[in-house]
Amino acid sequence: MRRPADLPDLPVRAVLDQVTGTLDEHGAAVLVAPPGTGKTTLAPLALAGSGAGRVVVAEPRRVAARAAAARMAALLGERVGDTVGYSVRGDSRVCADTRIEVVTSGLLLRRLAHDPELSGVDAVLLDECHERHLDADLLLALLLDAREGLRPDLRLLATSATLATERLASLLDDAPVLTVTARTFPVQRHHVPPVRGERIEACVARAVRTALDDGDGDVLAFLPGVAEIRRTADALAGLSDVDVVALHGRMPAAEQDAALTEGPRRRVVLATALAESSLTVPGVRAVVDAGLARVPRVDHRRGLAGLVTVRVSAAVAEQRAGRAGRQAPGRVYRCWPEAETAALPRFPEPEIRTADLTRLALDLAGWGTPDGGGLRWWDVPPEGPLRAGQEVLRALGALDADGVTDRGRRMADLGVHPRLARALLDGAAQVGARAAAEVVAVLDDDTLAAGVDLGTELARLRSGAAPGAGRWRREAGRLARLVGSRDGGTGQDRAPDRSARGAGHPAGRGGDDVALVVGLAHPERLARRRADGSSAYLMAGGTAVELPPGSPLAEQEWLAVAVADRRPGDVHARVRLAAPADRELAERAAPALLADSDEVAWRSGDVVARRVRRLGAIVLEERALPQPPPDRVRAALVDGLRAEGTGLLRWTPAARSLRERLALLHRTLGPPWPAVDENVLIDDAARPDGWLAGPLATARNRADLARIDAGAALRALGGWQLASSVDELAPERIEVPSGSRIAVDYSGDRPVLPVRVQEVFGWTRTPTIAGGRLPVVLHLLSPAGRPAAVTGDLESFWATGYPQVRAELRGRYPKHDWPADPLAAAPSRRPSRGARG
CATH class of the missing domain: 3.40.50.300 (P-loop containing nucleotide triphosphate hydrolases)
Incomplete structure (x- = not known):
C-alpha cells in the first residue's frame, strides 16, 4: 500500500x-x-x-x-x-x-x-x-x-x-x-437566461454552442434529469467535430466510464447532479448550468411521491461553476437572470425534510428505534412523514405491535422501496418471480420507460430495443433470484412464470400480470375513469389524474398507475406510467381498500341514501337504501343546512320579522334572548333538543325542509316565557295617533317606523321598544309615501325640523293641510284638502 x-x-x-x-x-x-x-x-x-x-x-x-x-x-x-x-x-x-x-x-x-x-x-x-x-x-x-x-x-x-x-x-x-484549500483557476461568469417561451433544454443547447465558440476544452452541462439530457442531446445533434455524451446514474457502467474519460475530440458532457462533487470529469474548461435539480418530494395530501424539479442552491451553483476552473481558467454560463442569483437558497434542502420516509421507517424499526429516539441526527425526521411511513409499513405487513415482522425483514433485504418489495414478494406468488421482477425493475427506475403504457415499454425492454435494456435485464434477474427460491412471502405456491409472454392488455394474461404488480405496489393509485364524461380518472387514494394527450391508454376504463406527478397550476395530476386494468384485477390487488357501507349524506342538493361498495375513493356499485336510519337522515339534513343555509326552510314574512325582532332583542337586552344569526341557528339545529328538533324528526329530504315553518320553530327557540313576551318588547306593529297600526322594520341595526307626517300630528313622545330602552327611528313620509324626514326625537323635530319640511311639502302638495302648529293639529289617515294653515 x-x-x-x-x-x-x-x-x-x-x-x-x-x-x-x-x-x-x-x-x-x-x-x-x-x-x-x-x-x-x-x-x-x-x-x-x-x-x-x-x-x-x-x-x-x-x-x-x-x-x-x-x-x-x-x-x-x-x-x-x-x-x-x-x-x-x-x-x-x-x-x-x-x-x-x-x-x-x-x-x-x-x-x-x-x-x-x-x-x-x-x-x-x-x-x-x-x-x-x-x-x-x-x-x-x-x-x-x-x-x-x-x-x-x-x-x-x-x-x-x-x-x-x-x-x-x-x-x-x-x-x-x-x-484543504483547492488550487483553482479563475472562472468567468456569464448569464444566458431563456428567452420568452424557450424551454430549458433549448437554452442549455444555446449556451453550449456559445461556450464552444468562446474557448477551448470540453463543456460540462448540468441538467435536472435524464429526459432533459435526451432533449438537449437532440438539440445539439448538428454539432460537428464535437462528441456529445451523457452522464447519469442510470447509464450502463461502460457508458459511464466512457463519459469520465477524455476523448480524442472535444466533448460536451450532459450530466445530472452526480457530476457536482462525487465525480471528476477531466478536460472541462466550461460549465453550462441549467440551475435546476431533481429532488424527492412527497405530496401527502394527494398521496403522490416522486422527483420534482427545483432551483439549485447557491452552494450547488458555486460547486458546479468550480468544475470549470480545475485545470485552467474557465467559464460558466448560467441559464437564469443574474438578478435571481441573490434569491437562491444558501444550501440544498436535506432530503430527510421532504422525502418519503417509508424506507427510513423500516430501517429504524429494524435498528430497534422506530421513532428514531436516542439517535444523534443532523436533522431529526419530521414526525408526520415518519408516522405516515410507519402506517404504510403496517399496511404492508412489515410492522406490527412487536416491531419488524419476518416479512418486513425480508422486504428490507431486497434493497428496494418497501412498496416495491411488497409487489415483488406478493407478485412472485401470483404471477411468477421473473414476471414480478421485470415490472418492479421498471418501477424502481422509471427512466427506463419512454412512454406512458407500461406494457409497451416492457415489450421494448424485453426485445432489447429500449435504452437501458441491459441494465433492466440484470436488475430483473437479481430481483427474481432473490425471491425465486421461496414462496413470495405469502405462504402460497408460486404461479407459473409467464414473463416470456407479451406485454398485452387486459385481454391477455400478460397485461393482467403487469397491472397486478403495479397495483400491489401502489394500491392507492388504482384508478377508474370518472362517470362525469371527462377524461379524468379518480385514483383509489382520492386524487384525480389525467393521461397525456394522445395516450394509447385513453380508452381504458381502469388503470394501474405506476407513476404520476402534479405540475404547479395543473388541475389534475398527470399519469406518466400506467398499465390497463379492470375491476376484477383492482379488487384482487387491493382487497384492503374494499369496503361496503350504507351512506346517508347531503349530495347535489338533497339527501341521498345508498348502499355503496368502494375501492378506496372509487365507487364500484351503489343502490338506493330504502329505510335509512333516522339519526343519519337528520345528520344529512343538518349538513344540507350547513351547505345551503336556513333558506331551505319556509320563511313567511311574519317568520322573517320574528327573526329580525329576536335578533334586535338579543343585541339590545342580551341573554336570555337567543342569537339567531345563521351559524348559531345551524349549530343549534344540530343539537338533539335544538330549535328544529321536532320538525327534523319527521323530515326526510329537501322537500320536507321546505315545508318546515321557520317562524313556529323560532318561537320555540327561547322557550314559552320569551315567546310570550317578544310581541310586547318588540311589537310587530305600533299604533300611531291616526289610529293606524304601522309595521316596524327590524331589518337594520335600529327599528324603523315608516309613517306619513300627517298621521303623527300631536305625537310628542318618540315611541320605544325593548322595555323603553331603544327609541324607534321615524321615517316621516310625504303623502306620496316618499321620505321627507328621519328623526329619533319627535319633540326636537317639531320644534326645529318641521318648519323646513312644512315649507317643502306645502310647495309639493299645495292641496294638503300643513298646519303651522303640528302639536295642536288633528292626525289623519286621509289628510284634509284645501286648508293651507
Whole structure:
C-alpha cells in the first residue's frame, strides 16, 4: 500500500498524515475539501496504508462508487477487485484480499442491519456528507449509535465540500475539522437566461454552442434529469467535430466510464447532479448550468411521491461553476437572470425534510428505534412523514405491535422501496418471480420507460430495443433470484412464470400480470375513469389524474398507475406510467381498500341514501337504501343546512320579522334572548333538543325542509316565557295617533317606523321598544309615501325640523293641510284638502 508521499500531488495529500493521526487520536474527524482535491481517492489509500484494517468508503451514488474504486486501483497499478474493490446493488468486485471497499450508502445500511458491529471494518469514510441524501443522513446516525454501544474503536472520517461543518463536527463528538484549500483557476461568469417561451433544454443547447465558440476544452452541462439530457442531446445533434455524451446514474457502467474519460475530440458532457462533487470529469474548461435539480418530494395530501424539479442552491451553483476552473481558467454560463442569483437558497434542502420516509421507517424499526429516539441526527425526521411511513409499513405487513415482522425483514433485504418489495414478494406468488421482477425493475427506475403504457415499454425492454435494456435485464434477474427460491412471502405456491409472454392488455394474461404488480405496489393509485364524461380518472387514494394527450391508454376504463406527478397550476395530476386494468384485477390487488357501507349524506342538493361498495375513493356499485336510519337522515339534513343555509326552510314574512325582532332583542337586552344569526341557528339545529328538533324528526329530504315553518320553530327557540313576551318588547306593529297600526322594520341595526307626517300630528313622545330602552327611528313620509324626514326625537323635530319640511311639502302638495302648529293639529289617515294653515 502506497504511503501519502507516494500518492499523486493533489491538494489533499498535504493533510493526509494529519488525517490519519487525528483518527488515531480522536477516532473521528471531518475533512473539508472542494471537489477534485483528491479526498475521495487519496484519503482511503492513506488510511489503509497507515496500518488500518479494512476501510469502507460510503458514496451517495453507484457511479461514484465505481469510479472511485477504479481510480484508486489505477493508482496502485492493480485491477479493481484486488486491494480496492466496490459493491453496489447488483454488482460487486471484491476478494478476500480487498482492503478498501467502496459501497453506496444504501448498501452499507443493509450491512449494518445484519451486522451492527461491522465486523472486520476498521474505518468508515462517509463521502460528500454535504449533499444531505437521506441514506447518508441515516447511515451517519446509525454509525454514531454503533460507535457508542458496539464499536467504540470504529473510526469515522466524514468529508464535505462545503465549510458549513459545525453541526457535522458536533455530531462526531466535536471532532477536529481539517480543511484543504483547492488550487483553482479563475472562472468567468456569464448569464444566458431563456428567452420568452424557450424551454430549458433549448437554452442549455444555446449556451453550449456559445461556450464552444468562446474557448477551448470540453463543456460540462448540468441538467435536472435524464429526459432533459435526451432533449438537449437532440438539440445539439448538428454539432460537428464535437462528441456529445451523457452522464447519469442510470447509464450502463461502460457508458459511464466512457463519459469520465477524455476523448480524442472535444466533448460536451450532459450530466445530472452526480457530476457536482462525487465525480471528476477531466478536460472541462466550461460549465453550462441549467440551475435546476431533481429532488424527492412527497405530496401527502394527494398521496403522490416522486422527483420534482427545483432551483439549485447557491452552494450547488458555486460547486458546479468550480468544475470549470480545475485545470485552467474557465467559464460558466448560467441559464437564469443574474438578478435571481441573490434569491437562491444558501444550501440544498436535506432530503430527510421532504422525502418519503417509508424506507427510513423500516430501517429504524429494524435498528430497534422506530421513532428514531436516542439517535444523534443532523436533522431529526419530521414526525408526520415518519408516522405516515410507519402506517404504510403496517399496511404492508412489515410492522406490527412487536416491531419488524419476518416479512418486513425480508422486504428490507431486497434493497428496494418497501412498496416495491411488497409487489415483488406478493407478485412472485401470483404471477411468477421473473414476471414480478421485470415490472418492479421498471418501477424502481422509471427512466427506463419512454412512454406512458407500461406494457409497451416492457415489450421494448424485453426485445432489447429500449435504452437501458441491459441494465433492466440484470436488475430483473437479481430481483427474481432473490425471491425465486421461496414462496413470495405469502405462504402460497408460486404461479407459473409467464414473463416470456407479451406485454398485452387486459385481454391477455400478460397485461393482467403487469397491472397486478403495479397495483400491489401502489394500491392507492388504482384508478377508474370518472362517470362525469371527462377524461379524468379518480385514483383509489382520492386524487384525480389525467393521461397525456394522445395516450394509447385513453380508452381504458381502469388503470394501474405506476407513476404520476402534479405540475404547479395543473388541475389534475398527470399519469406518466400506467398499465390497463379492470375491476376484477383492482379488487384482487387491493382487497384492503374494499369496503361496503350504507351512506346517508347531503349530495347535489338533497339527501341521498345508498348502499355503496368502494375501492378506496372509487365507487364500484351503489343502490338506493330504502329505510335509512333516522339519526343519519337528520345528520344529512343538518349538513344540507350547513351547505345551503336556513333558506331551505319556509320563511313567511311574519317568520322573517320574528327573526329580525329576536335578533334586535338579543343585541339590545342580551341573554336570555337567543342569537339567531345563521351559524348559531345551524349549530343549534344540530343539537338533539335544538330549535328544529321536532320538525327534523319527521323530515326526510329537501322537500320536507321546505315545508318546515321557520317562524313556529323560532318561537320555540327561547322557550314559552320569551315567546310570550317578544310581541310586547318588540311589537310587530305600533299604533300611531291616526289610529293606524304601522309595521316596524327590524331589518337594520335600529327599528324603523315608516309613517306619513300627517298621521303623527300631536305625537310628542318618540315611541320605544325593548322595555323603553331603544327609541324607534321615524321615517316621516310625504303623502306620496316618499321620505321627507328621519328623526329619533319627535319633540326636537317639531320644534326645529318641521318648519323646513312644512315649507317643502306645502310647495309639493299645495292641496294638503300643513298646519303651522303640528302639536295642536288633528292626525289623519286621509289628510284634509284645501286648508293651507
